[in-house]
Amino acid sequence: MEDKTLSSAASLQLIDSMINKARNRFSENGHLYLVWGWSIFFITLAQFFIIRYQLLAKPQLLWMLTFVPWLYMMIYLRKKQHTETVRTYTEEITGYVWLVFVAMMFLNGLILGKAKAFQAILPLTLVLYGMPTTISGIVLRFRPLVLGGAACGLLAIGSLFADYAHQHLFLSAAVAAAWILPGYLLRRRYRTLLQH
């Protein structure tokens, strides 16, 4: 490309082509959805069995295990940032949405734990799961994430009628619907786009 002037029609064509080049860049490969999704899936499932059959005195300590995938995700994101040559508005918005989600999760646990409202912790956690998932789905124009977010809302309502142990199964189902399944679909979409 050179420093030359164009006709009006050629200018509009160039604008269109360049905007498409930037817009068609889809960098979400679903990897982190799968890492986090499977981690939480196994932890919530283990929590259910531990609480149901009273296998451990302090089953909540199992949540400490999330530190491992969390650390992996931080390292992965840092490496990804180093290789990226462009940052889109989509990436920026979804990044901040997940950051706010983490802060909200922390506050949710803190407030409800202090209030000893244990029965409400998991239903509200499910509501919070739905928020970033739905927004990411809308921003990425990826329907499975939007549906996953909606599933979290429905499961949150359903979990109100379950005891604390069984609420963990609702959480496992939500994680599968909101992160694991969309994660695999995102990976497939990313690979398909790479091939073209």
Next chain:
Amino acid sequence: MFKDLDPILHSQLRLAVMSLLISVREAEFTFLKEKTNATAGNLSVQINKLKDAGYIQVKKQFKDNYPQTLCSITDTGIAAFEKYVRDLQSYLQTGAA
């Protein structure tokens, strides 16, 4: 009625850079070079012209001990780009009429 097109934007490479930057938050020099197929020297000159006009912001930093140039469009640049597209459209409509 014919409107004069912004001379800063009415150039192939500068318009391509602005069109790329209007779609993203920020982009590295290497991204712009790859998408426009321009030479590094020419791209660098055109980026400086856009920067001098206040249409883009250029941030130079180091990444892994290598220099990195990050470009992003400014509010002035967005306004100029939108006006340029409007002018182009009105010019084409006038021509078609």
